[in-house]
Amino acid sequence: MAHNRVIQWGAMARTWWLYDAKFQCPYRSAEKLCMYLEGRHKPLYHPLSDVGDHVVVINTRYVAMAEDLWRKQQYKHDTRYAGGKSSATAWRLHEADYTKILYKAVYSAAPKNLLRPTIMRRLHLYPEEDVPDDIIGNVSDVIRQIQVVPKPLDSYSAQEIEEFPKLFDWPEDHVIYKRKATTEKKEES
Amino acid sequence: MSAGMRFVNNLHKLSYRLALTQKIGHQNRSAHISPLLKAREVIEKTEGNVTTIEGKIVDSPRKGKILDAPGPDNLCPLCRLDLDVKYTDVKIISQFVQEDGNIVPRQISGLCFPQHRQMIHLIHKAHSAGLMQHLRPHIFPEEYSHMSDHAWKKYNVYYTEIIEE
Numbered sequence: 019m020a021h022n023r024v025i026q027w028g029a030m031a032r033t034w035w036l037y038d039a040k041f042q043c044p045y046r047s048a049e050k051l052c053m054y055l056e057g058r059h060k061p062l063y064h065p066l067s068d069v070g071d072h073v074v075v076i077n078t079r080y081v082a083m084a085e086d087l088w089r090k091q092q093y094k095h096d097t098r099y100a101g102g103k104s105s106a107t108a109w110r111l112h113e114a115d116y117t118k119i120l121y122k123a124v125y126s127a128a129p130k131n132l133l134r135p136t137i138m139r140r141l142h143l144y145p146e147e148d149v150p151d152d153i154i155g156n157v158s159d160v161i162r163q164i165q166v167v168p169k170p171l172d173s174y175s176a177q178e179i180e181e182f183p184k185l186f187d188w189p190e191d192h193v194i195y196k197r198k199a200t201t202e203k204k205e206e207s
Numbered sequence: 208m209s210a211g212m213r214f215v216n217n218l219h220k221l222s223y224r225l226a227l228t229q230k231i232g233h234q235n236r237s238a239h240i241s242p243l244l245k246a247r248e249v250i251e252k253t254e255g256n257v258t259t260i261e262g263k264i265v266d267s268p269r270k271g272k273i274l275d276a277p278g279p280d281n282l283c284p285l286c287r288l289d290l291d292v293k294y295t296d297v298k299i300i301s302q303f304v305q306e307d308g309n310i311v312p313r314q315i316s317g318l319c320f321p322q323h324r325q326m327i328h329l330i331h332k333a334h335s336a337g338l339m340q341h342l343r344p345h346i347f348p349e350e351y352s353h354m355s356d357h358a359w360k361k362y363n364v365y366y367t368e369i370i371e372e
Contacts, residue, residue, distance in 0.1 A: 082364055168365075172341060174298065185285065185303075194268075
């Protein structure tokens with residue numbers, strides 16, 4: 019019966035997941051992260067039992083907001099004292115702390131009960147790609163991104179852009195404008 | 208439609224022609240060394256106090272790479288191809304963008320008005336998502352021209368067109 023014992027260890031163990039938040043919507047990815055944090059992807063899940071996994075999120079600095087939500091989304095806070103109400107736009111909150119927006123998104127997506135603090139303690143947020151070794155060493159799997167990361171024009175080579183089929187040609191009297199190079203090298207004295 | 212109305216509808220084209228001719232006539236040049244309005248590339252050189260500006264005729268960089276789109280000739284190239292262009296398709300969109308970030312005028316690109324209007328929206332989205340960093344007005348020094356530092360504009364933006372699932 020040694021085999022069954024190992025199966026049980028595997029089932030009850032907390033696995034560690036990695037999620038790359040680059041160009042991902044924080045609110046829609048929070049719903050996906052909560053599934054792993056609560057343990058809803060496991061067959062032995064029960065809302066009263068604490069069977070969730072750990073999730074390590076990298077590149078939280080580069081999350082993407084829809085259209086003009088950086089300017090329009092308001093985060094409100096109240097200290098319950100007189101004149102204690104305050105609000106900040108999303109880009110101001112993001113400037114103060116690059117992990118705050120994703121933290122608040124997961125916090126509001128998590129179940130509103132006494133398990134929420136323990137769930138939040140299993141979420142590890144990092145603004146860049148450098149994660150401490152004792153945390154990245156535990157990671158065994160990757161959560162799939164929810165959005166396609168767009169490729170900017172600079173990522174293509176000049177030859178690749180030239181060979182792409184063109185839809186129209188310049189007229190005969192067209193003047194090609196070439197930007198002047200403005201690299202003025204500073205002379206270090 | 209009467210002939211008079213047709214004339215009024217074409218007034219903007221007429222005024223555009225007039226403006227061109229007036230601009231050329233204003234220079235009062237009777238003799239030209241180089242052929243007028245045939246320059247492809249303007250080369251400027253400075254040697255001491257003397258600056259020489261040369262209009263050099265060169266081949267178009269798009270020579271031999273024009274796509275033969277099937278369909279009737281009265282349709283514009285995008286209508287003939289019937290593409291679902293999104294703002295992330297920067298290789299297509301950047302063909303309709305000038306060096307300073309503006310859209311190429313409809314007289315040159317040959318787009319129909321609905322496609323031209325659609326292209327304006329696509330260019331705006333691609334710009335604000337930071338996909339065409341180097342196609343922008345050359346105002347700032349080079350270290351700032353890479354990315355806008357202004358408040359919320361430096362952070363990543365997406366539009367709901369590219370959502371999977």
